[in-house]
Amino acid sequence: MPRRRDRARASVRGHRTRLVQQSGLHRVGSFWATLPKPVRTFSPAIALLAIAATYPFYLANLPSGNVPLIYSFPSIRSAVTILVFTTMAVGLNVVVGYCGLLDLGYVAFYAIGAYTAGWLASGQFQQVKFHFGSVGITHDARGIHISIWLVLLIAALITGLGGILIGLPTLRLRGDYLAIVTLGFGEIIPQFVRNADSLHGFDLTHGTFGISPIDSPGFGNTLHTAVGLPASYQQEFNADRLFFWTALGILMFTIFCCIRLRDSRLGRAWIAIREDETAAGAMGIPLMRTKTWAYAIGAFFGGAAGAYIASFNAGAFPSQFSFNISVFLLCMVILGGMGSIWGVTIAGIILSWLNVEGLANIGTWLNDNIFPQSHQIEVAKYQFGIYGVLIVLMMMFRPQGLIPEARRKREIEEGGGHGPLDDPIYEMRGADEPGAGERGSPGRQPHG
């Protein structure tokens, strides 16, 4: 009996109440506590992953049309986009969440990734003919056609290099200047791809029409006949499912890397910089190099995600890369909790769903069921206004995010941070009390 009580104590961790002790919850909790630690750590993630991975199979059985509030569940095609944007958010989390550097131009990395895929896996450069492991195209197709799997890696590396190039001149600046410079890059790169269709007569990006079609991923005919892997996604009858599972795999890989990075020497250096840049420098952390790594790695994932979604959409178009996307990704990181991988993942899935079809669906449901015919609303039109409200409310009432990372939460609550952007504007605790600044008589006010 005493042993059982101990277990109960361990399971409910000090929040012991009579209610919990007597309930079935307590029995479940104590059973849970007997499981080995790896199982306890990984089983929720594995369960979620299983639910996510089998989504294509039970989607058809879910109710669709007029589901309360959400109207219908996202289609597989939407789910791919949702997963890819979540991947980008997890990548941005490295820059903003781990290292505390505000990046308002993450869309630039998305664009670089997408266009690298466009250059290396499409008929954009008709002047040459180069094939390397490409699938699903005829043998005499002109242009550069490299296997998408390789292109994903190349795009990620090139984007990472781009991150370093953008980072080097700007990372020594103070936080808010960094924000504005990254914003500048985020504006320059889309304009560049829009205008670079006649650089001295050379068509680099095909202007506003974008690069299309971009090759699809696949494993080629040899592997198809040998082990039954799909030869080319686009030509399979269940193409969307294949894209979905691959996107899920990329997201999982990104999350895995980010968790491992967070606990690595580099990750701890990032968090040290976020908490107190001066102290981190004094402890011997090379500030510039560490920050540049954060930038490069954040860019790496952004580039891979961008290249993948370009392949999924079979095209890269300049209109995809607006400042709004940067803010939208930032919104995911803030909503989830800066630095918290799971928080960012969940916020990413929710917000991308809202962006892809959720807001429109919610609007439809509200118009169908709540608002009268005469007062219909257009929710989707104001989506960025809604994100704006979300951002402001989060910053005011829950700056640590929905699922805060433990360390970041402590930083915010204790206010001990001295990172690049942590010092408050004014350190005057009493300044907002009424009459705080009015104590002096007029005669004692300064003249000149």
Added chain:
Amino acid sequence: MRRRKRPAVLSVVGLGFVALFIVWLGYNLVNDPTNFFNIFLIGLTQGSVYALVALGYTLVYGILQLINFAHGDVFALTGLVASSLIVSTFNLDETSSALMIVGGLGATFLIAMVFGATVNATIELVAYRRLRNAPRLAVLITAVGMSFIVQNISLAFFDVNFRSVPSLVPDSDVFRIGGVHYSWQALFVVLVTAPVLVILRWLVQHTRQGKAMRATAQDPEASAMMGINVNRTISFTFLLAGALAGIGAVLFLVEFNVRYDTGFELGLIAFTAAVLGGIGNLYGAVLGALIIGMVQAFNEGPFPLATKSDWTRSLVFGILIAILVFRPEGLLGERTPEGA
């Protein structure tokens, strides 16, 4: 030793860019003087409008060290309100009598100023004031959020169409020397901007509230101890910035169209101008705005090597990045320990 050497190399490269630009200007002056002066006057007009917006950024940055992203959107919203005032409320068009136009425009200016000031100060009151002790990152992100909110307010009330006003100020020439001509519209912009800048200077330098502003900008804590009401001073700064944006918006309407998202890009350009001149420095903002106006005009002008309007935005942001790399304190700013 390496530490000392790098800034020197950087500034040489930076000066090199400036020298190239001046050589290019000189070449154009000799080669095509008519267009040069025409474009110069266009740049002066554009720069004046930018100056009014850039001052708003610089004033707020000076006192709160905050990039008020919402400022450009307040500008656009005010412009939209002013356009509907002119078109719908006062019913002004080219055929109205001179008295009507003068009175209507004057009233529009006044209402736009009050409106811009109110919106700007409300944003501070609602969003930024609560975060006074929060990390800077939080305030900055809130500013981005407010920018989207204001933009969507414009969208909700004025929809996605461009708004314009009839040309109330005649487009005819004030003077014409050779091929160089100067329109009344352009003169009007400069004629409004110049006194506004003088009044602003007087406000900041010589009034009690201006002194409080400067003191708060230098050291908010010490100013509070000296009996300055810091919150009121910050509100006053936002009011001032909003009023300037209001004037700028009406002047912008004289020559251009306004839409709900006009403010975003214009705000970024104006912010670049403020950084170029040295953020926090009022003269710097005006100087930076005039330079940016010139750069834009010359880039879009009929000159060799000019990249035309497709690339203006990239050019302006390129300048912004270059300034932050080569001279982060701006042209007239002071070097601070943080490096920027």
